[in-house]
Structures are given as C-alpha cells and as structure tokens.
Amino acid sequence: MLLTLDQAPGKPLAAQIRAQLLALLERGTLRVGECLPSTRQLAEQLGVHRTTVAEAYQELWSLGWLELKPGSRARVRSRTGLAPARPDPAASGAFLRRARPDPAESVAFPWEYRMGGVAQGLVDRAARSAPAGDGVISFRSMTMDPRLIPAETFRGCLARVLRRRGAALLGYGAREGFRPLREYLAHRLAGYGIQAGPDEILLTHGSQQALDLVFRMLGPGRRIALENPSYEQVFLLLELAGQTPVPVPMGRDGLDLDALEAGWAREPPALLYTMPNFHNPTGISTSQIHRERLLALCERFGVPLLEDGFEEEMKYFGRVTLPIKSMDRRGGVIYCGTFSKVLLPGIRVGWLVAPQACIRTLAALRRVSELCPDQVLPAALHAFCESGHYDQHLSRMHRVFRARLRAALAALREFMPPGRVRWQEPVGGYLLWLELSGPADLDWEAHCAAHGVEVCAGSRFFLGPAPGARLRLSISTLDEAQLREGLRRLGQAIACAPGPEASR
C-alpha cells in the first residue's frame, strides 16, 4: 500500500492519509474483507505519530468503510454506496468522490402509492394553470400589477428598520407576530369600525395561511358553508382540512339569505366563510342591509362567520360599507385581511382579527405548524405604513384602478356582442364577471385562448355544475390599452362561439 504525504504546513496529515485510503477503497484496490496495516505499522512506514493514523482510520470507520475492533487490525467492510451522481455541474464541489452509479440499484420508490388522495388531486389541478403564451392577453391572474409595486420605498424602509433594530429582528419574535404592526392594524381597523386591540390580531403568512389556520382550528369532519361560486383555492383548503363544503347559492346582491336560512334551519354548519367585498369570482359587494341580516342569521343559528376582507381597501368608487366584523357584538366573527393584494404580493403578510381566546388558539396552531412568523418583513411593512407611504400607495392604486375599471367597462360596452353578455359594475376590486348566453359546456378557456385572450371559466369556481356559461376577468395586471385590446379579442371570441341555441 503506497501512500505519500506532503509535509507542507496547512495540510493535516490525518486528512491526507484518509483521502488516499478513501481513493484506494473507492477504486476497489482495497477490497472487502482485506486487513489494513496496524496503526503502529503504518505510522512507522509514513513517519508520523500513531494517533495520526488512528484518526484517519476512525474517520473512515465513521464513514462506514472500515470495521474497527479493539485488539484487531482494521478490516475493509461491505459498505452501502452513495446514491449515484448525475451529470450535475453543481455537484462538482463534492468533497468525496462518488461510487459508480449502478442502474440496477436505482429503483424508483413508489411515492404515488404513499401520498394521500387529496395531495395527489392537488398536483393534477395545479397542472391546469399553465402560464400565458407570447402575445396573449391574460385576464386570469389576480396578483396586483408588478409595475405598481413601490419597491424603492419599501427597500428604504427595510434598510431603515434593520439599521435601527438589527439582530432583534433576526431572532424569534412574538408568536402572534411583530407587535408594532399589530398595533398599527388595530388603529387602522378602527377606521373601518372594527374594535380590536393588538392582542386580538394575529399576523399570518398571507391571507391564505390565515384561512388554513381557521379551518384547521375547527378540526376535520366539519361542514363549512360558503358562497357558490367561491374562490377555488378555498375548496382545496377545505379538502385538505378534511371538511365538507356546504354551498349556498348567490343572487345579484350576494349570498341568497332565504336559501341560507332554510338550509341552516335543517342543519347549521360549523362556520360560514364569506367575501362581502368584490367577491371572488363574481365581484359582488354586499350592502349594509345584507350584512346586517347575514350577521343576525349567524347569531341566531350560532354559526361563526369568517369574513374575508382581502381587498377591503380597494373600494375605489367611494362607497363605504363597513365590514361585518364592525357590527360583531358577540365575538362570533373572525376577520381576515392582507397586504398582498394591494401592496406587495411577495411580502406575505396577512392578519386575523378575532376574540382573544380564538387568537390564542390560532397562534398555538401556527406555532405547531411553522414555529413563528418572521419579523423583518412585518417590521419593514410597519415602517412603510407608519410613514404614510401606505396611504399614498392606496390613493395611487385607487386612481389607477378607477381608470382601468372605467376603461374595461367602456370596452365591454363597445365590444361585447349585443344581447349575449351580461355583467354588473363593481365598486372596486379587480374582478368582472360575465354571464354569457352561450353553452355552459363549451371549453371557454380554450376557445378564448384561440382568440389570443385568456380568461377563467366560471366552472372553476362552482361546486357542482355551473348554472350557465360564466367568465371571470381580472383587470389587476393590465393597463388601459391592454384591457381594451383584450376585451376586443374577447368580444370576437364570444361572437363566434355557439349561441344559446347550442346549449344542450
């Protein structure tokens, strides 16, 4: 066995011995069952101290290459190799050379048999949302327009809070989330008639996590009432939480409260999930009167209400209708909000407002599912809001989207084929909901895509069959020119689609 050592300083001898033996072992020069020289022999041969050799042997033992027994010589053992390396340039930095790949051993593990049915279903559905092709105008995304993100200002705020608060923000924080931001939200929500102290607010990782936490809190096997149609991700969240959706039909002014009352008289659900503003997908905002009656029904049947105010601040046509939570005297309403839809999509900060007992439970749940929220981004957001940037940003958003929505409505009037499309004019938000007279079973998404415009088919948002052909258009990422061109194409697509007589 030939080993040569480099006596230059900075090259530990034990590491050299280990590396050279490893090469011999990997190449198969040293075979399974073979004995190595004793530590004394090899130490003499190399002119090093015996403990140096022992250290090298020890490391090879810990890697599984050698058997070491007191009083016996080290012996090469049969070792499970490393997984085969693939031709990945990133792997070139590996400090150990790889065993040769053996294709016969690389049998794939059958993950598909291991995953729960829900998980598998999610993957199938995820595959449905392909990105838009070149030149296509897409009305699908509800993300806010990246051109409107106040990146520079936010960057300044981030730098400032890190300079001021440094390490304190990089450790674990309060489990309910960065307190100054909760205080700010308490103050701001008071402007919407919601009375809540910072201890009645939980910061979440976006509003999606907020909903997930509430559904998980209720435990599996519960019946959850919600608008039909509704936000498609909520159906998935309920599925994931093992809950049964109880769809409530909608009228022109929101949930059909007569149908709701009749259904609940038979069997009230464990919770009602509702979007009273700019409902997704229909864009409907309910009236004060509707909200009052809905809350009264919830209180009568003892049904807690989860109010999703995901675009509370996007009422850019000036009507002020207060959230249902503002009338909640009994603590039966959980309110959910977010910054993602109107300010910074990628800064995942949402919040829940609920009675303190409820917030404590939700915080405990979140602690289990992800330990704690980060503090850096909420702190930067707090600095951003406190300096008045949020209010400035909102008025800019209102200005921009008032113009966009007006342009979209004008284009609808101009381009939709007469008598074939109906819509309501929303008071804010990003959504338009078109009711078509064409057949519900046409693949509207493919049909429109063939005309260079992408939309969401209404059928995505219904539990059970859609009551007719519906399209959801989001104007969030498109400027006036894009909106006009997109709706021109959509008008053509609808005009050449089969008419109502084609309905089966």
Place this chain on the structure above:
Amino acid sequence: MLLTLDQAPGKPLAAQIRAQLLALLERGTLRVGECLPSTRQLAEQLGVHRTTVAEAYQELWSLGWLELKPGSRARVRSRTGLAPARPDPAASGAFLRRARPDPAESVAFPWEYRMGGVAQGLVDRAARSAPAGDGVISFRSMTMDPRLIPAETFRGCLARVLRRRGAALLGYGAREGFRPLREYLAHRLAGYGIQAGPDEILLTHGSQQALDLVFRMLGPGRRIALENPSYEQVFLLLELAGQTPVPVPMGRDGLDLDALEAGWAREPPALLYTMPNFHNPTGISTSQIHRERLLALCERFGVPLLEDGFEEEMKYFGRVTLPIKSMDRRGGVIYCGTFSKVLLPGIRVGWLVAPQACIRTLAALRRVSELCPDQVLPAALHAFCESGHYDQHLSRMHRVFRARLRAALAALREFMPPGRVRWQEPVGGYLLWLELSGPADLDWEAHCAAHGVEVCAGSRFFLGPAPGARLRLSISTLDEAQLREGLRRLGQAIACAPGPEASR
C-alpha cells in the same frame, strides 16, 4: 334640521352633508322612521346642487342608516350598531363615531365549543412554556444564541439584493422557492453526498413547515414511526395531521433496529421520521453502520424515511457521517434542513430534498396552504451564502460551541453528584441528555427551577411513561460562565432531590 356648510375649497360638500347627518343619526336627533327632506328641498336650503345631496344620502344608505326608494323620501331605518368601542387610545383615529356600548348585547360567542379538540389541546400545552424568571439560568431554549447572529452582514446582503433585483423580489416568485438559493443548496448538499438538482428541492418557511407539509401530504389516518423519545412538536404535528405515532424505542446508538424490525414485520408504518444527528432530546448521532442498516430496513419494508437534518452542519467535533439521504438510490428518503438553528432563527428558511414527483406534490400542497413563499429573505440568504459568509459563520459557530460544549462537559464532571447522573458526550449540536437515578415521577422542572435553573423534563419527549428520570439541557443560548453556574445549581438540585430509593 340645521346643517351648515363650509364653502372653502378642498372640503367636499357631499362629505360635509354626510358627516353632519351622520352626527344627527348617531345622536338620535334623527329617529328611526323619520323622513328626511327630499334631495330637492335640502339642496335648495343649502344652496348646493341636488346631486350633491343625493350623493350624501347614497353613502348613508350604503352605511345602513337610510332607506332609499325611487319616488319616496329618504327614511331613517333601524340599523344594527357597531360593536362597542373599548377605551383603546389606538382607536381615536376612527373616522366614524361609535354607537354607545350596550353591555347586554355583548354576549361572548362560545368559541370553545367550536374548536376542534386538537386545537384546544395545543393551547393548553402552549401554556406550559412560561418564560424564565429573572436571574434564572435556562437550559430550555434550543434557539441559537442571539449574540451570535451576524445581523450586520445579513443586513448588507439584504440591502444589496433589493438594490439589484428590486421589484422582482417583491412579487410572487416560483412556487418551489427562490431558485438561486435552491441551486446553492444543491451544490452544498453535494458536499454531504446528496445528489439533488434544484428541482428536487423545495424551500419552506422553516423546517417545521417542511415537516407539516410532509405529514399533510400523506393524508390523515396514517401510522408514522418515530424515535421515542422525540421532538415534542412533532407529536403535535402528527396530532394535527390526524396521524397515529408509532413509537420506536432507542438504545445508546439511536433507534433500536431490532425492535423496529420486529414491529414492522407485523405492520409497517406509512413513514419513518428520524433525526440521525444530535437527536432531540437525547443528542445521539448514529453511526454510518446504523444508518445503512436503517435504510436497508426501510427499503425492505417499503417505508419512506423522513430524515430531519436540522443541525447537519453543527458537527463541531469533526466526525463526518453522511446523511442517510446520501445513500438513497431508490428515492425513498425525504431530507429536511434549515438555516434557523445555526444562522438566523427569525429568517424562516428551511428546505426539503426529495424525488421530483414528491417535490411537485409538496409544492402544490404549500401553494394551497399559503400560496407561495416570499423571495426577499431567501434572496438575501443566497447573497449571504454565495459571498462565503455562511462558511465563515459556521466556523465561528463551531469554534464557539466546541468551547461551550467542552465547558459544559467539564462542569458536569465537576458538579454532578457522583453515581447519580449519566450522560453521553455528543459530537456536536446543542443538547445534553442526563439520565438520573432519582424518581421519574418527581416534578423535575419545578424542583430545578427552585434552585434557579430551568431544564426540560425528559417526560415531555416520551410517548407514554418515561423509562426513568431524564433531563434535556440545551446549551444554545448560554456562554461558558453561564453554563458553569447553571450546572453548579443543577448539581445542587439533583443532590438534594430524593434518591433512587424514593422511586415508586
């Protein structure tokens, strides 16, 4: 009805009318059932245009104060009041004055009847972890020492990436997480013998979320094998996911593989969760040989293995034992890692490594439960790592914790009452596990706290009764002097505790 308008510019007349009417309505000067002047009358009285009055009425209608019917005069309606305001100074900015609180109506909603049993249990358990009192030395927290957080360097990286990539980082990113960081991790993991491309890596919100996603992927009702004792939060995660833990006993070198084999021959579980390095709570790191046999058993019984490498890089006593994932030729191992335990606790970035089919499913699940991860902090982390700061930080951590662990071991030898305490010397990580000869049913946490030192009782970590008195000590937040003083106090506490003869 007396209204006075200020004709100064910048004070919209409709808003003035609305505000003054609102005050009359709130004060009760205008009563339910009363009719308001027609828009024409009031417009003439105030000398404004009729549409200005109509606008004010419209807004009061949308707030629920008025009934408006075409052809009739506006009438004050009975309106559900806002929830009562509490004396919260933060609420002073509210733009609407509050209705008077009516205590009779403020009946609390019975949330406790609505929450699932699991959620309620979590709150009870959360209450068990009170913060340490003044002057108490606590060995409880496994958070890394905030004094070691490289806050300044990280701040620089954050500022740099925001300057360079700006708005792109503030929008929604890839659903698998910031790609350059995944590429960096792929490269780094190759140094641990793990061959994975960036598409086989999912970034998560800390390793806790990573575990939660894997358990949720499997679906409820599954049996999950794990070490007994184990990380207490994992028991809660399993409970939350509706799964049954299958405890496997441990020996001095990790999972008792004979017991595991015998149990699995009867009924293999759906997954094995294991911590091969610095196992929590025992601090044990398993040998290469143990890892090989464990993987072989998993492959034989078709049991996927979830390897928690939460402190993979904290082997500061120099033994290199590769992760089990490095030997995974069949794709049956999911590996989980995190930056939180060794770098920045509050920057919640962990990761999962698994075959691509599995990562796709996990990404779809995460998309449902929280839409997408943020990109800003992973981008800053990437800049931090790429510039070599991570390696520098790790060698600093190794230096610091080598010294701390040596100090702790020396103090144990010095202060533990002879013959009453046994421990193994860990090769890294933060944990020491003491086996005491005293009674298992003593409240060790309270007993030690009375001596000014906080520990975790071993019973927290066992499913079922603990096999004897055990204490888990974490050295993560304490320097040498604190460790020495803390262990001196602990020695006293143990010395004056009832001896083994007191065991029942």
